Amino acid sequence: MPARTGQEYIAGLKDRPREVWIDGELVKDVTTHPGLRNGVKSVAALYDMQRHPALREEMTFASPTTGDAVGLSFQVPRTIEDLMRKREMMSRWAWASCGMMGRSPDFMNTIFTAWAGSADYFAQDRPEFKQNVLNYHEFLRENDVTLTHALVNMQRRRTPNASDTLSEDVALTLVKETDAGIIVKGSRVLATLGPISDEIAIYPVASHRLADEDGRHSFSFSIPCDTPGLKFLCRESFDVGRSHFNHPLGSRFEEMDCAVFFDNVLVPWERVFLLGNVELCNNYAAGTQSNAHTGHQVLNRCVVKAEFILGLADLIVETLGSGSIPHVQEQVAELITQRDMLQACLRAAEADATPNEWGMMNPASAPIQAGRALFGRTIYPRMVEIIQLLGTSSLMALPAEADFDAGIAPEVNRYLATDSTNAWERARLFHLAWDVSCSAFSGRQVLYERMFGGNPVRNALALFNTYDKEPFRTKVRAFLELDD
Numbered sequence: 001m002p003a004r005t006g007q008e009y010i011a012g013l014k015d016r017p018r019e020v021w022i023d024g025e026l027v028k029d030v031t032t033h034p035g036l037r038n039g040v041k042s043v044a045a046l047y048d049m050q051r052h053p054a055l056r057e058e059m060t061f062a063s064p065t066t067g068d069a070v071g072l073s074f075q076v077p078r079t080i081e082d083l084m085r086k087r088e089m090m091s092r093w094a095w096a097s098c099g100m101m102g103r104s105p106d107f108m109n110t111i112f113t114a115w116a117g118s119a120d121y122f123a124q125d126r127p128e129f130k131q132n133v134l135n136y137h138e139f140l141r142e143n144d145v146t147l148t149h150a151l152v153n154m155q156r157r158r159t160p161n162a163s164d165t166l167s168e169d170v171a172l173t174l175v176k177e178t179d180a181g182i183i184v185k186g187s188r189v190l191a192t193l194g195p196i197s198d199e200i201a202i203y204p205v206a207s208h209r210l211a212d213e214d215g216r217h218s219f220s221f222s223i224p225c226d227t228p229g230l231k232f233l234c235r236e237s238f239d240v241g242r243s244h245f246n247h248p249l250g251s252r253f254e255e256m257d258c259a260v261f262f263d264n265v266l267v268p269w270e271r272v273f274l275l276g277n278v279e280l281c282n283n284y285a286a287g288t289q290s291n292a293h294t295g296h297q298v299l300n301r302c303v304v305k306a307e308f309i310l311g312l313a314d315l316i317v318e319t320l321g322s323g324s325i326p327h328v329q330e331q332v333a334e335l336i337t338q339r340d341m342l343q344a345c346l347r348a349a350e351a352d353a354t355p356n357e358w359g360m361m362n363p364a365s366a367p368i369q370a371g372r373a374l375f376g377r378t379i380y381p382r383m384v385e386i387i388q389l390l391g392t393s394s395l396m397a398l399p400a401e402a403d404f405d406a407g408i409a410p411e412v413n414r415y416l417a418t419d420s421t422n423a424w425e426r427a428r429l430f431h432l433a434w435d436v437s438c439s440a441f442s443g444r445q446v447l448y449e450r451m452f453g454g455n456p457v458r459n460a461l462a463l464f465n466t467y468d469k470e471p472f473r474t475k476v477r478a479f480l481e482l483d484d
């Protein structure tokens with residue numbers, strides 16, 4: 001089947017009702033629920049791009065199975081040019097949400113594509129798991145399936161140990177193996193795009209290592225979101241029914257985050273990719289290099305988001321007429337430096353890409369790791385802060401769309417115009433700046449960038465413990481030993 005249209009994606013969600021709870025309500029249809037439907041529309045618009053005559057060549061490639069034009073994010077890259085072509089396609093999707101939808105479907109597509117390109121990893125324990133991965137990747141590609149994932153077990157307590165304290169009454173746990181498949185029970189966080197995806201993938205995450213005794217929590221699988229016993233619990237929606245003028249981002253890009261509960265859920269054998277092997281589960285990311293591929297997608301989206309923030313900041317400065325003030329220039333220059341640094345990391349990741357032992361071209365991990373870590377920890381929170389510093393009271397002296405048709409309109413039009421911009425255009429721009437820097441939607445964006453790639457403290461500890469620092473120590477020792 002060729003790449004899907006948006007309408008086909010929506011029809012697929014309607015055909016397969018799943019158990020989704022939001023604010024005490026069991027959602028009947030996620031495509032019409034007021035808190036979810038605009039997010040559905042935004043994902044649908046991404047799929048439509050793949051079938052748009054002017055974009056089809058950029059967004060798709062010929063299926064190795066049918067020859068149909070299928071989504072390019074499913075292509076196993078063999079050359080640096082493949083990586084660059086894929087990045088251009090991913091940029092097109094990222095720009096559609098100004099970088100605000102972290103879970104455009106290419107994010108998860110790159111995971112399973114990387115696994116397919118390293119499928120021998122999954123055969124180490126049980127040869128049939130390799131075929132499961134390959135078959136599943138083909139199924140995703142040929143049906144253009146939308147995926148969510150939930151990698152972190154719920155915990156009742158936390159310790160500084162490398163591995164989590166997992167208790168069987170909350171963590172997702174293997175109950176038993178049957179002829180039909182495995183039965184699992186427990187809970188996971190955090191499935192972004194969960195209620196509006198077709199399937200959910202469950203696998204371990206490097207930042208939350210499994211202990212030797214965690215065999216019953218060690219697995220990787222994927223199942224449809226309407227599988228009996230699977231329940232999604234949504235947070236409050238940030239799409240509160242306001243217009244695109246008033247809430248330009250929240251009214252479009254609500255991708256929803258969920259806790260996921262599994263009530264004795266059956267996972268068919270053909271959907272199991274790893275089972276019971278703690279070592280393979282802990283090392284799959286390095287073993288398959290899938291993190292480099294998702295990191296490539298993420299870093300590309302970070303560049304898009306940085307460019308969007310830079311453009312927004314410059315429009316704020318122009319609108320307020322503040323561009324001759326030195327510290328305003330310095331703040332915009334800081335955004336430029338951040339954008340250029342991210343872009344440099346992305347280019348380095350592609351330029352230094354190397355093929356793995358199975359011929360898949362992997363972006364270089366180090367620049368991806370550096371760009372991602374800096375973006376979440378410092379760059380994006382600081383970008384949001386700069387929008388607040390540049391926008392100041394304009395983020396609050398902000399008429400709603402309706403005020404332009406109300407009795408207060410003459411005052412609004414008179415007092416809120418600036419030298420460069422009329423009141424309506426100023427208000428439209430500052431609603432966007434508000435949704436980037438002050439709204440509930442914006443708070444979630446900062447939290448997302450900080451945390452979605454795993455807890456940054458845990459990631460930093462892993463970097464400290466695995467990074468080869470010896471070459472630099474050697475240089476310092478050599479200097480200390482100089483005689484003159």
Ligand SMILES: Cc1cc2nc3c(=O)[nH]c(=O)nc-3n(C[C@H](O)[C@H](O)[C@H](O)COP(=O)(O)OP(=O)(O)OC[C@H]3O[C@@H](n4cnc5c(N)ncnc54)[C@H](O)[C@@H]3O)c2cc1C
Pocket residue numbers: 149150151152158159160161162163189190191192193257444447448451452453454455457458
């Ligand atoms: C908006 C958003 C969307 C997300 N989307 C997804 C998604 O779609 N899929 C997905 O799988 N994940 C997603 N995540 C990430 C994920 O679910 C977790 O939030 C993240 O991995 C952190 O884990 P945690 O909440 O269990 O926190 P923990 O890691 O348990 O941390 C809680 C606190 O304890 C400290 N801490 C606990 N244990 C340790 C330790 N061993 N070492 C150091 N510090 C420790 C932390 O510093 C922190 O202060 C998302 C996160 C956010 C915020």
